[in-house]
Amino acid sequence: MTNRTTRIRESLTQVFAPERLEITDQSALHAGHAGASPEGETHFKVEIISEKFRGLSRVAMQREVNNALKSEFDSGLHALSIKAGPPAG
Template structure:
């Protein structure tokens, strides 16, 4: 993984203590589109499972992720696809 992906993983781990975390750099699929940068790390797919999401709706879950990654979303990350699950959900 690159520096941005590492930062995403570290910040989400610290903020939400996930039981499952998958960070996938999907930038290559967006070459030539808005927000793409040379070297990638501009578009990510994220799957995260955390107890912090239990009892929360989809928007509240995404807000928690966005809060943890505010610096990355204001800078190098152009797009972030989020699948946020509570334990036991699929």
């Protein structure tokens, strides 16, 4: 079974063909908090740059990322910090 980081990377790459994608598992920082599990893989930070975000509001970009990761939320992803935008220029 692939880990959540790999699945997030595959999903976001397929949907957004990003120029830049950084995924950080921050679960250890949230140990003992709501939604955290002893196994981890519950809290992530994503930084993504994609042409597909051009013209979208910040809320719309975050909504698109959340929609792309719906299956991960359905299977235990609890929190996702998102920094998204189009390429500069």
